[in-house]
Amino acid sequence: MKKTSLILLLTILLYSCSDNFSNNNPYIPNYTFSTTINLNLAQFSDLKFVSNAVYIGQPGVGVKGIYVFNTGSGYNAFDATCPNQTLSDCSTVAFKKLDSSDPLKVDKTTVVCPCDKEEYSLFTGQGKLQYPLKQYRVEVNGNLLRVYN
Template sequence: MKKIIPLFLISLLFFSCSDNGFNNKNPYIPNYNFSVTFDLNLPAYSNLKFVSNAIYYAGPDVGPKGIYVFNTGSGYNAFDAACPNQALSSCSTLTLNGINLVCPCDNQEYSLFSGQGKLQYPLKQYRVEVIGSILRVYN
């Protein structure tokens, strides 16, 4: 009986782990492990201090098309810059249109607040961590 209780507690901890519902699986966009930081005190990223502003970052360390980072007012969202419902091609880099991203291949729009559009796959979202004036975006 004494051996069963610790085993039960360990299995309870194992099954109670959660990823907070975070899912960024998309058959068109490969998974890249990355971590990139943005200092909001630098002029290139200072627009992110204000609600409804976004920046595009296309460094070599974040995947084939880059990422968009957006200030929602209650936090930050980061999305892959590849069209979520298109195979990677010359036209599959999303473009910024106000608070939406537009896929030039099919003219579909996706909200930077939710990542949702009208087609099957939403924008591929990445995690964002805020540490003072530093944003860390990672997969």
């Protein structure tokens, strides 16, 4: 009886420690990538402040680039591809505009898909449709962020 209980306990502990990071979305391919962001560089300085995000659109990083966001307790990284649309010219999310007459006034906590006008929170990746933004892992090492899939 003790051996059975011990084996059951060890099995439960083993499965509870596994990495259950699920990132499946039928519209967004699973590309493997890794990129490092140096927070000391000017183009990433917004990430030093809570509720700020930056878009990184370099080739090979995500499908259509990524958004990295400072949540206040860490960082989120999401693919810049609309999660509920097939890949097309209009399937790249962009910061939500606050003033249509001034394109520089944007909400850096929300992105919008131009195809369907759906909004997604950079705090959670959630919108109102079936699939949330595709999230990537973020590893913090001092002033360096490693975003990877």
